[in-house]
Amino acid sequence: MPRYYFDVHDAQGVHPDEVGLVFSDMDAAIVEARRALADMTRESLLVDSATDLSIVIRDGNEGPVNLIVTMTTERPNDQG
Amino acid sequence: MADERVLATFLRKLEARDVLSDEERATLVACAGDEVLFPAGTDLVREGARPDTSMLVIDGFTSRYRDAPDGSRQIMAIHVPGDFVDLHSLLLKEMDHSVGALSACRVMRFPHGRLRALTETHPHLTRLLWLMTLIDSSIHREWLAAAAHPAPEQIAHLICELYFRLEITGLIGADRSFYLPLTQTELGEALGLSAVHVNRSLQQLRSEGLFTWQSQTIHILDWDALQRRAAFDDRYLHLVREPR
Numbered sequence: 029m030p031r032y033y034f035d036v037h038d039a040q041g042v043h044p045d046e047v048g049l050v051f052s053d054m055d056a057a058i059v060e061a062r063r064a065l066a067d068m069t070r071e072s073l074l075v076d077s078a079t080d081l082s083i084v085i086r087d088g089n090e091g092p093v094n095l096i097v098t099m100t101t102e103r104p105n106d107q108g
Numbered sequence: 109m110a111d112e113r114v115l116a117t118f119l120r121k122l123e124a125r126d127v128l129s130d131e132e133r134a135t136l137v138a139c140a141g142d143e144v145l146f147p148a149g150t151d152l153v154r155e156g157a158r159p160d161t162s163m164l165v166i167d168g169f170t171s172r173y174r175d176a177p178d179g180s181r182q183i184m185a186i187h188v189p190g191d192f193v194d195l196h197s198l199l200l201k202e203m204d205h206s207v208g209a210l211s212a213c214r215v216m217r218f219p220h221g222r223l224r225a226l227t228e229t230h231p232h233l234t235r236l237l238w239l240m241t242l243i244d245s246s247i248h249r250e251w252l253a254a255a256a257h258p259a260p261e262q263i264a265h266l267i268c269e270l271y272f273r274l275e276i277t278g279l280i281g282a283d284r285s286f287y288l289p290l291t292q293t294e295l296g297e298a299l300g301l302s303a304v305h306v307n308r309s310l311q312q313l314r315s316e317g318l319f320t321w322q323s324q325t326i327h328i329l330d331w332d333a334l335q336r337r338a339a340f341d342d343r344y345l346h347l348v349r350e351p352r
Contacts, residue, residue: 034304043311047292049303064304071258083304 032057033086034064038072039079054090061085061095069097077101112137114216117190117277118164122236124276126352132233139222140164146209148289153194155206161217164192168213169289171298174205183298185247186210186290188270190277192240198223211289235352243346250344255300257339259309262299264338267319267326272342284328288321313337 031048034057051057061083068081078099085093112119112133119136122128141161146152152170153159170193172185184205187193193207198220227234247269254265274286292310296303314320318334320327328334 034307036304036308038308040312043308045304045307047307049293049307060302060304064302064308067259067302067305068308075258 030087030089032091034061035084035086036064036068037080037082037084038068039077054085054087054093057085057087058093058095061093065095065097069099073099114143114166115140115164117166117279118192120277121190121240123349124347125239125349126236127349128236132230135226135230135233139218139226141217141219141222144215144217146213146215148209148211148213150209152207152209152213152215153197153203155203157203158201159194159197159203159220161219162192162195162198162223163207164216164218165189166214166216168215169210169287170207170213171210171294172205172207173297181297182300183294185244185251186266186270186298188273188277189279192218192237195223195237195241210294211287232352239346239352246344246346259299259301259305260312261338262301263295263306263309263313264318264334265340266295266299267328268335268338268340268342269345270326271328271331272345272347276347284331286326287324288326289324 029050029052031050032054033045033048035045036043049057049060051060065081065083072079072081078101080096080098082094082096085091085095115137119128119133143166146168152163155174165187167189169189170187170191171183172187172193173181173183175181187207194203197203250269254262257265270288271280271284271286274280280286290298292306293303296306299306301309310321316333316337317329318337319329
């Protein structure tokens with residue numbers, strides 16, 4: 029089974045994955061990345077100020093695939 | 109017939125919490141049955157089984173787990189050498205979870221008939237066996253409470269816990285290192301986190317200089333800072349030696 033690498037981009041910058049994880053195919057790797065984004069989004073909302081999060085899935089033959097969560101805090105009536 | 113050295117890790121666990129007489133140590137040894145080896149990845153006992161022995165792991169690491177219908181696994185506990193992993197089956201009869209070998213394991217089987225006889229003749233030893241299952245539940249409570257914290261803290265907390273539990277049985281190296289046969293996926297299954305999130309959190313802890321984890325060995329670099337990072341309080345491990 030192929031090994032997929034998940035680079036995480038968050039408020040602290042890029043965290044390249046040097047270990048990787050083995051999945052049956054890219055679809056299974058995407059399911060794992062979505063789960064990871066759900067965990068990390070929850071944590072980021074509790075701990076950090078809102079920042080975008082993304083995971084880039086790499087492997088030798090397919091991809092890359094980017095998964096992105098965008099977070100914004102808007103104040104539409106703020107006069108500045 | 110087992111001798112006392114074989115049960116050394118277990119006896120040290122008991123003696124961290126109370127005093128054992130020579131007669132009590134001999135009684136525990138006489139209760140032991142045969143020794144069995146389990147390769148890594150095999151099950152010591154499966155959910156639904158009705159064992160007639162309870163297993164004490166002399167060497168090796170095990171997990172208590174359940175498999176969900178979707179194929180995912182939840183690890184509810186990690187056991188270290190010297191833990192009596194299914195003392196529960198003496199009274200619960202039917203296993204409500206499985207116990208799997210995380211590494212190769214050497215196990216001592218205690219026939220239920222002998223354990224039952226022990227409870228009838230040795231009230232103090234009975235209380236100590238009861239204490240072991242109470243400490244198991246205390247650890248479950250701590251894991252539930254820890255699950256509310258961010259992933260790096262959860263990982264730091266587990267490393268601190270394993271350090272204390274292994275230290276009692278003399279399994280911590282002089283340079284604060286210990287053997288931990290766990291994959292990142294298994295660590296995620298234990299903490300309820302995705303493996304990718306575990307990997308990212310481990311990188312963060314590494315960049316903070318708290319510990320390294322290579323070739324199944326944890327090496328703690330800054331023990332005080334690691335305990336602060338985890339907000340670790342060892343009270344739930346009940347490491348006080350007093351009459352029980």
